[in-house]
Amino acid sequence: MTFQKRKKEILQLLQRLGEADIRLIAGHLNISEVTVRRDLNLLAAENLLHRTHGGAMRVDPYVDSSTYQNKSDINKTAKDKICRKAAEEIQEGDVIFMDCGSTVFNLCQYIKHKKIKVITNSLPVVIELQNSAATINMIGGEVNQKNQAVHGKMAVAHIKKYHATKAFLGIDGITAEGLYANSELEASNTQAMASQSEKTFLLCDSGKVGKKAYLRFAEVNLVHTLITNQDGEEINQLKEKGVQVIIVN
Amino acid sequence: MTFQKRKKEILQLLQRLGEADIRLIAGHLNISEVTVRRDLNLLAAENLLHRTHGGAMRVDPYVDSSTYQNKSDINKTAKDKICRKAAEEIQEGDVIFMDCGSTVFNLCQYIKHKKIKVITNSLPVVIELQNSAATINMIGGEVNQKNQAVHGKMAVAHIKKYHATKAFLGIDGITAEGLYANSELEASNTQAMASQSEKTFLLCDSGKVGKKAYLRFAEVNLVHTLITNQDGEEINQLKEKGVQVIIVN
DNA sequence: TCAATTTTGATTATATTTGATCAAATATGT
DNA sequence: ACATATTTGATCAAATATAATCAAAATTGA
Secondary structure, eight states: OOHHHHHHHHHHHHHHHSEEEHHHHHHHHTOOHHHHHHHHHHHHHTTSEEEETTEEEEOOHHHHTTTSSOTTOTTHHHHHHHHHHHHHTOOTTOEEEEOSOHHHHTTHHHHTTSOOEEEESBHHHHHHTTTSSSEEEEOOEEEETTTTEEOSHHHHHHHHTOOEEEEEEOOSEEETTEEEESOHHHHHHHHHHHHTEEEEEEEOOTTTBTOOOSEEEEOGGGOSEEEESOOOHHHHHHHHTTOEEEEOO | OOHHHHHHHHHHHHHHHSEEEHHHHHHHHTOOHHHHHHHHHHHHHTTSEEEETTEEEEOOTTOOSSSTGGGOSHHHHHHHHHHHHHHHTOOTTOEEEEOSOHHHHTTHHHHTTSOOEEEESBHHHHHHTTTSSSEEEEOOEEEETTTTEEOSHHHHHHHHTOOEEEEEEOOSEEETTEEEESOHHHHHHHHHHHHTEEEEEEEOOTTTBTOOOSEEEEOGGGOSEEEESOOOHHHHHHHHTTOEEEEOO
16 A cells, blocks of 8 residues: 555545544554554645644635635644744835745735735735735736636746746745746746746745655755745755755744 | 534534524534634634624625625616626637626626636636636736726736637716726726627616716727616617617516 | 665654633623 | 623643654665
8 A cells, every 4th residue: 555545545535525534544544543644744735635633624625715725724833934934024115926835825914914015826815915905916817726826828928027026935845956846837937936036935834845746847046045844954955055044933 | 523623513503593602502513612612712813703702603704895795786686687698698618808897797607607718807706706617817917906806008918918709898887979987997908808809798787878987988889789777768879879789677 | 685765553752632620701680 | 780690711631643763564776
């Protein structure tokens, strides 16, 4: 029973039941509870399920879409801390890019009162900041139903027309070898935003650090500062490559 | 029974009953009253319900700041009828423009199941059609907080890149002398959409027909068909000018 | 095949959640 | 306004879940 196989089974199980506790999953797949816990944490890091105390719940696009993510997720606090720190870097008058990751979305709550300009391809971000002090610039193009964001050539062309002081970006994986994404569309978007801003911040919870994904699309020096919630060997290597790192606790 | 599960149940219960006291909730979910109290406080902090002494009340969804939903009064039925008729004009495979009027917004409910492409500058339209069969193309640019739509040069440039089979537009006033808008931004948007589509429908309740507004920005023949809810002298003049008119009752 | 690496599972210390109890705060009825 | 009843928030102990550590098992690469 490999991880791939278990991943499929767990997601299938959740699809059927809506929710499941560790014991149930362990029994169902004939694996230990420790392994289930490990798997659930990995899947939660990919936003494929909501981790709860003692189990997991299915991600319902219809229910969760309005808020983008369950506010009671178990690892929400790490993201919150990362974003609170990120918000400290934003000054009045800044023009910032925000992309469509779930961590970046959490930044919204900390910048609502700031008089800044926000350029984003994320629909949830736009909705969240609708009645804030910030001026919103929505990047145009076809809306991807799954991640509720706009990607593609039109989007990149739109981004190229603007210049920002700071960019706050998410990502699917980062190692000393480079930045990883799960799709070329997201990668090109990330790259465009980074290239059009003076300073680039990467907001990553520890689940993404040291992890590789489908596509390695850039060197780590595309970003200036990584804000994350856990120190480690990988972090040291990133520092050696010249990436500034802020660890929050 | 995790917090996530209880959260869902409690909100569901409140949705049904409108309000509920601690004892009722505790009994219903088979948990202690202390826990209910804790949960209610957490949910209240997220603004998902109103905490009362001894229980909680549902927070009424979408009493949104601006015009759209709660403008639902007398002329709502007229708008509905107009939109139902307009929806009949839309076939599978169509590419349509929708602008940001409140009448046009009502069209959403009648096209959710249609396999079409929708290009719009209206945020409420995008949100409403988020999980529909339609493909959404959001027009990019700065979001106007007041009417929750995107206007301006970027928007017009975006529109010019697309070609639609039909456009469904609102307006602030129409007489035989021309079309009227309350702002130049909206006018240029309307004009751009009309010029990029094969057929243009104007959706107007009777309050707009025969009414003039700040800016006369185009001749009536910019539109092919007017769908409205009341016949009259003005309508006849429009017909004479070559505008097709559909009256709904 | 064998050594090296990764993955898994048992164990244990740590952290979280829950419900009981009780003093303080708030509502209610006269 | 007062006394009574109810609700609340705080503290604590028990139950439960978790992360961390380490050894065993499985997988991989030479």
